[in-house]
Amino acid sequence: MTLLYVSTVLLWIAVVALSLLLFALARQIGILHERIAPLGALMLDQGPKVGEPAPLFELPDILGRPVRLGGKRDRATLLLFASSTCPVCKKVLPIAKALAREEGLDLVMVGDESPEALKRFAEANGLGEHTVINAPEVGRSYRIGKIPYAVLIDREGAIRAKGLVNSREHLESLVEAYRLGVASIQDFLAEGGKRWKV
């Protein structure tokens, strides 16, 4: 009888330990899902293509200073199409600012709304040192349908990466795509899939 008691209790301990392991394993898978989905900034295949020269614009920013978009520049430019009415834009702006500082990019926010609302938005989000322009024509030339949308233009004035950016990972993926020399992280994964069976 003692053997039965002892072995039953030992088995129960093993069962509890296994169920704990199952729980921990499922939790880890959940964390992995949070980290990997979705992969990189989603590129909507419209507007000027990656590798092509960025459309040239000369227009005033919200403070009336002249701004030139496209063409040769000292630093690469990160165009961020955003609006004061979109909550995700508010989340992405500080990340874009940090990324511009870390990577040495010129951050230009492009809006399409009333200049007063955009001015208030720029002040509230500390965009003082960055350029903010209110220019629906720029959005149209890039065929922006969804925001926040970011375009990375290199020093030579060519588009290097672009996509819908909802998170830090998405924004960083644009810089990564630029470094790797691919149009988007999706392209990289698709090519990698063929070459190395990822």
Place this chain on the structure above:
Amino acid sequence: MIDPLVQWIPRLGLGLIFLLSGLSKLLDREAFRQGLRHYRLLPASLEAPVSVAVPSLELLGALLLLVRPEKGGLLILGLLALFSMAIFWGLGQGGGFNCGCLGGIEEPLSPWLFLRNGLLGLLAVPTLLPATPRPLTAADLVVVGLGSLFVLFAYLGLSLLLANAVRLSELRRS
């Protein structure tokens, strides 16, 4: 008549599950309120009272399971039926939101939750049946303790796997 062990393990396990479920909702009431809002089932004025009433009933069910198992079992079966109806309604609305089953913990609404509620309902059945009167030995108590812990962890593991299954199918579609 069933052996007391067969009654006690699901009884205590279900109690632990509802204790956790009730506490997780009460400790993060704002998240649970938002969860309720997604269902679009209640007028705004009722959200606040219901967000307290539901976890309180869950805690009451957990407590009753210990002292009055039949009443506790019936209350929990009632709650499970109510939750299943809410999930059915939510899925009818198009789903795509957090079920709110465990407060603010991310658990997308899916038909799998009916399976989970069904399993929880099965656990409540032994609490409604009479148990053979026999003295519980020390070994019985150890087995009841460990068995109920197993029920709790199996439930949590299953919930996480269900949540992951929904995410995986979203990933496959993207």
